[in-house]
Amino acid sequence: MTIRTEPMTVNVGPQHPSTHGVFRLRITFDGEDIIEVEPVLGYLHRGSEKLAEERNYVQVITLTDRLDYTSSMINNQAYCLAVEKLLEIEAPPRAKYLRTLVAELQRIASHLIAVGFFIQEMGAFGTPLMYTFRSRERILDLFEMLCGARVTVSYMRPGGVFSDTPSDFWPALSRFMNDFRDELSDLEDLLMENEILLARTKGVSPLSPDIAVNCSVSGPVLRASGISWDWRKKDPYDAYSLVDFDIPTGSNWDNYDRFWVRMQEIRQSMRIIEQCVLQIEPGLVRIPELPLVLRAQPGAEAYGRVEASKGELGFYLISDGGISPYRCKIRAPSLINLTVTEHLLVGWKLADMIVSLGSIDINMGEVDR
Amino acid sequence: MIISRLTGKELADRLEEALPNVVEEWDSTAIWVKPNHMVQVAHFLFSDPTLDFNYLNSISAVDFIEYFEIVYHLTSFNKHHSAVAKTKIYGRDEVTLPSVYNIWRGADFQEREIWDLMGVRFEGHPNMKRIMLWEGFEGHPLRKDFL
Numbered sequence: 001m002t003i004r005t006e007p008m009t010v011n012v013g014p015q016h017p018s019t020h021g022v023f024r025l026r027i028t029f030d031g032e033d034i035i036e037v038e039p040v041l042g043y044l045h046r047g048s049e050k051l052a053e054e055r056n057y058v059q060v061i062t063l064t065d066r067l068d069y070t071s072s073m074i075n076n077q078a079y080c081l082a083v084e085k086l087l088e089i090e091a092p093p094r095a096k097y098l099r100t101l102v103a104e105l106q107r108i109a110s111h112l113i114a115v116g117f118f119i120q121e122m123g124a125f126g127t128p129l130m131y132t133f134r135s136r137e138r139i140l141d142l143f144e145m146l147c148g149a150r151v152t153v154s155y156m157r158p159g160g161v162f163s164d165t166p167s168d169f170w171p172a173l174s175r176f177m178n179d180f181r182d183e184l185s186d187l188e189d190l191l192m193e194n195e196i197l198l199a200r201t202k203g204v205s206p207l208s209p210d211i212a213v214n215c216s217v218s219g220p221v222l223r224a225s226g227i228s229w230d231w232r233k234k235d236p237y238d239a240y241s242l243v244d245f246d247i248p249t250g251s252n253w254d255n256y257d258r259f260w261v262r263m264q265e266i267r268q269s270m271r272i273i274e275q276c277v278l279q280i281e282p283g284l285v286r287i288p289e290l291p292l293v294l295r296a297q298p299g300a301e302a303y304g305r306v307e308a309s310k311g312e313l314g315f316y317l318i319s320d321g322g323i324s325p326y327r328c329k330i331r332a333p334s335l336i337n338l339t340v341t342e343h344l345l346v347g348w349k350l351a352d353m354i355v356s357l358g359s360i361d362i363n364m365g366e367v368d369r
Numbered sequence: 370m371i372i373s374r375l376t377g378k379e380l381a382d383r384l385e386e387a388l389p390n391v392v393e394e395w396d397s398t399a400i401w402v403k404p405n406h407m408v409q410v411a412h413f414l415f416s417d418p419t420l421d422f423n424y425l426n427s428i429s430a431v432d433f434i435e436y437f438e439i440v441y442h443l444t445s446f447n448k449h450h451s452a453v454a455k456t457k458i459y460g461r462d463e464v465t466l467p468s469v470y471n472i473w474r475g476a477d478f479q480e481r482e483i484w485d486l487m488g489v490r491f492e493g494h495p496n497m498k499r500i501m502l503w504e505g506f507e508g509h510p511l512r513k514d515f516l
Contacts, residue, residue, distance in 0.1 A: 216475025
């Protein structure tokens with residue numbers, strides 16, 4: 001007797017524990033195999049780009065915090081760099097080092113979340129996630145010392161940063177770095193060779209470099225596909241041209257490589273922070289004579305970009321001479337990385353879907369804006 | 370290796386050699402392409418071995434009231450250079466532009482977003498429907514005349 005089967009369409013999300021927020025997928029299955037995928041977006045759409053047209057240049061910073069809320073510092077940095085390009089100003093050296101330093105701390109925090117949830121989705125409930133969140137918490141404490149906020153920081157300003165570091169910041173930072181070195185080693189011992197993790201991720205959902213580039217993928221996902229492309233090296237901003245670091249790249253292009261690249265990037269971020277601490281010198285942290293309400297030349301435009309924790313984050317600003325941007329387009333890495341969902345999922349099984357989605361590391365605040 | 374930025378003139382000269390009369394104007398940073406030649410130009414930028422723009426950074430749409438400007442930020446990973454191509458579309462109803470989806474798959478969500486929020490429809494895109502807002506929503510919120 002043959003058993004009759006037919007494709008079945010299942011809705012995953014928008015309220016699903018593995019979808020990293022309000023992400024929804026409409027998936028068609030043939031048995032357990034995925035044959036068709038359609039992402040459905042927009043559940044967290046707040047119209048950030050339109051709101052930016054109603055606020056002055058400094059006020060827009062608070063909107064950028066709420067894009068990818070796990071890497072607010074890097075969002076601030078991207079926006080401030082775009083405004084600085086628009087106004088043709090440059091931050092003082094100490095501000096550049098401070099920005100680089102906090103951006104790398106934020107990258108560690110963001111990658112810790114990515115790795116923690118990636119493991120959680122494979123069924124390791126609690127323990128690894130708590131390990132990563134323990135370290136992330138310390139980073140948020142450091143941010144609290146700098147600006148009073150932990151997540152929605154708004155620490156950077158066009159032309160520098162909001163304020164200099166308090167005196168107890170530097171000892172706290174060095175205490176964190178000492179402890180984190182051991183915590184990261186623990187995490188690596190726990191995860192990198194873990195049998196279950198290897199079985200679930202090795203060889204699963206490879207993404208070929210050709211498809212990755214053609215789909216405009218960026219960040220750790222692109223590097224895991226074997227392409228050594230990092231905007232910190234290719235288009236250096238702030239103090240990145242003055243520090244030394246490597247770009248880890250994957251060789252098998254699979255889920256494990258995407259996880260591995262993030263773990264290696266945490267090590268590289270630590271290297272950058274150590275160099276910043278050694279190289280930073282006293283000085284101004286913000287251009288002093290800058291007015292509170294900024295104005296750019298009519299018709300001026302600028303595309304400022306950074307290598308955010310998820311990929312290339314770009315702000316395309318156009319000025320009409322007024323106090324707000326005439327247009328503020330946000331090139332969100334999470335949204336564009338989702339272009340490859342179909343390539344990653346089709347042909348794989350339901351259980352791999354959760355893991356592959358975790359390996360892209362999306363953040364809905366940024367996808368929907 | 371740090372990427373270099375191609376000026377509008379460099380790009381316009383190179384295009385003029387291969388595809389005469391497709392560039393309307395150029396300045397220090399960008400070129401303006403005639404909208405009905407956009408796909409032809411995009412294909413040339415993608416496939417020409419000296420330009421080799423294999424990576425589409427972003428597509429933006431700007432509402433200048435008398436016209437819409439669509440801006441393509443491009444990078445070549447092999448040649449280590451970047452460039453900006455723009456195109457102007459006049460009119461406010463039934464605004465259309467040929468899609469570059471078949472050249473750069475990365476245009477997929479961005480073109481859908483531009484249709485959704487700015488109301489510029491891309492012809493040749495296989496799935497041209499709203500992305501952030503729901504089907505049936507009236508108007509395109511990023512337009513300057515939308516409240």
